[in-house]
Amino acid sequence: MSRHLIKGNEAIVKAAVLAGCRGFYGYPITPASEITEAAAKYMPQVGGVFLQAESEVAAINMLYGASAAGVRVMTASSGPGISLMQEGISYMAGAELPCVVADITRAGPGLGNITSEQSDYHQVVKGGGHGNYRTLVLAPHSVQEMVDLTVLAFDLADRYRNPVVLMADGFIGQMMEPVEFPQAVTEPALPRWAVAGTEATRTNLISSIFLDNDKLEAHIRHLEAKYEMARRHETRAEELYTEDAEVVLVGYGIVARILKAVAAEARADGLRVGVLRPITLFPFPTADFVRIATRAKVFVVVEMSNGQMLEDVRLALNGTRPVEFLSRVGGNVPSHHEVLAFVQKQVQLSAQSEEVVHVG
Amino acid sequence: MSDDLEMQYEVARSRPEAFYERFDRKDELQHQTHYCPGCGHGIIHKMVAQAIDELGIQNRTILISPVGCSVFAYYYFDVGNVQAAHGRAPAVATAVKRSRSQSIVISYQGDGDLSAIGSAEILHAANRGENISVIFVNNAIYSMTGGQVAPTTLLGQRSTTTPEGRSAEREGYPLRVSELLGALEAPVYIERVGIGDNKQIAQAYRAVRKAIENQVRGLGFSLVEILSTCPTIWKMSPVESQRWVHDVMEKTFPLGLIRERTKDAQPHETPAPAPADLRKVLGIADQARIVPHQVAKSATNLQVRVAGFGGQGVLLLGEILAEAGLNAGLEVSWLPSYGPEMRSGTSNCHVRISSEPIDSPLVTRPDVLVAMNEPSLHKFYESVPPGGWVLYNRDAMPGECKRTDLNVLARPFTQIAKDLGDARTGNMIMLGALIECTGAVPWQSVDAALRQMIKSEKWLELDRRALARGRELMREPVEEAVHEG
Known part of the structure; x- marks a missing residue:
């Protein structure tokens, strides 16, 4: 299969089409607009629907409608637009409707700026809308993963009947890399719960309202059971040099690419440095952290936020290992050299603390 | 009813096929609706169900229920049902219809839902000329939440959030959504009707049926605004309520045809079928890369x-x-x-x-x-x-x-x-x-x-x-x- 040099944002749309997506409802925002533009180009050509909505609020509710009708459907946005979509995402989780939302993150709060931050973590991973629900969150770090994880996102959305967010930073969205595209899926069958305007689906109802407390409680427990199943079966992470790593670097998206370069250089200098990259941010790869912590001395989280994923790393390690944090925000990216210097310092500190232990 | 009366009148009680016989989705009292005595929803629901029957579209129909008292419309309608977030029914309806062009999508909304929080969604669905039918039930108040002021509340009308009555200076004037939408190019049919007496009900039914039939014919966006009653919140008897609609509400919201271009409207095109070769359309068909020779340097x-x-x-x-x-x-x-x-x-x-x-x-x-x-x-x-x-x-x-x-x-x-x-x-x-x-x-x-x-x-x-x-x-x-x- 040949490889194609393609921008991350455009790759998402082509992968979505191959995954059977036939509906895209969106609203333009930098740095995600190329996705909406590519969808405008391709959806009508493949018998799908493209519509630029009047707002992100309308767009996500259009996903609600298309998904209710049994169509694989997606949208794309960034920080401020994702905030507006939280209403619809909560309703879709409540009504158990699958959809894929691509969040090509930018810097906030408020208008912030259009360069990359990873500060959507809380609103996306923890669920920015109301109610007891989660979204499944996938974090690509290459254009190939923009393809692979988009395809996976549609499968997970259908399997769990839940919104899935593909959360990538502006770098991954804007960069070009060679990718291989998978074969197109055979047309997905109409889900049995869909409301498609046919005799067979006439008795179906899509709703998130449960007037009776006990019924709502049972519904929420049912949703929880799905999230628990996702925790058991869908957790994904990539590890590099973790077998003997003393310092484990943790990051996702573009940061993980920088961490891989840093780890390679640190290894060349004889430092035992590894990388743990969460690919699923929910479910979070807690078990991988626990396993690696048996050998590692310190974890270094690098994020383009003020420490949002950091909280999940600390929860995963539950105080068993120190967690150091390197943060850049405002659209700035931690440089290779900056991270390397930070790592060298941690190695030094770690060695010193051991000496103290030995002396004692 | 005495025997005499039974002999004088034929009891004409009918249940449209598009209604469930028993309301199993309700938790209790499954033989009756949850609406209050004198509420307009009962009559309006029946009109919609009757039109579905008459047009023979029960299997194709998808009802979008809103937030408000009619949130539970799906208790009653034996059609496909999708319940939407507050104000978003037109956005939901848009995508349902575009996804399933053979379906008949009826978006049912109250005045708080449609004219306040959902004002953007209804405006743009109408402006795009979505081929859907909107039933807009206007009773000049937020009923389910307990009687707060709505954009449609009349001047001077008391509500729990305008205890001294609505004032133009404070809350602005009653919003005439149908007239606003009537100014747009795309809608094919907009009419305001009442249900104050049998004559009005007959006219309202013709309007509801027409709005749905327009969609069956593929003509585009239709909306019927129905002035309705809320005896409970208005604190009136059902009869007083009907009189109030007639005597007071109609002055602010005059009944009649607001937009009618059904005759000139052209049926909407159905989308083209998907092409066979997706990869070709996407520009990712397999192509041989020209690899002239190994690169001179072994490690680049x-x-x-x-x-x-x-x-x-x-x-x-x-x-x-x-x-x-x-x-x-x-x-x-x-x-x-x-x-x-x-x-x-x-x-x-x-x-x-x-x-x-x-x-x-x-x-x-x-x-x-x-x-x-x-x-x-x-x-x-x-x-x-x-x-x-x-x-x-x-x-x-x-x-x-x-x-x-x-x-x-x-x-x-x-x-x-x-x-x-x-x-x-x-x-x-x-x-x-x-x-x-x-x-x-x-x-x-x-x-x-x-x-x-x-x-x-x-x-x-x-x-x-x-x-x-x-x-x-x-x-x-x-x-x-x-x-x-």
């Missing part, structure tokens, strides 16, 4: 930063370089600067070409800096490691760039390009020089990249000439760095 790891003004072809230079690397069987990455820089007129990109998988696509220490203007040279000059190359688009380096550990080719590339035929090929001359000095990719793969990306024969020829010129310039003996001034 080239990091390039290209920078200049927007319009100098900075990003294209990088893209052709990356495509050429891919043609040569190498790993590549191309990362543009984006954001404010892009808008302020300068532009730069990071390109990596490697025989190994590429970790970071960010180039912070470029082996080659292609500086197409002076600000770019200054911005990245110090980042080039010793032994690296600087290609600079002037005939000499500025005086302050004094490093002696760099290879420099300073030429007025834009001027040379102009002399060669077109100043816009300056980027290609610099690319030619870059490929010559690094040897990272074979020339054939560069030419193949050009052919893939440059579709015009004229430009292909100009670019090829420019690349060759760049190669020549690099082959000329490299001078000691010359400084200006």
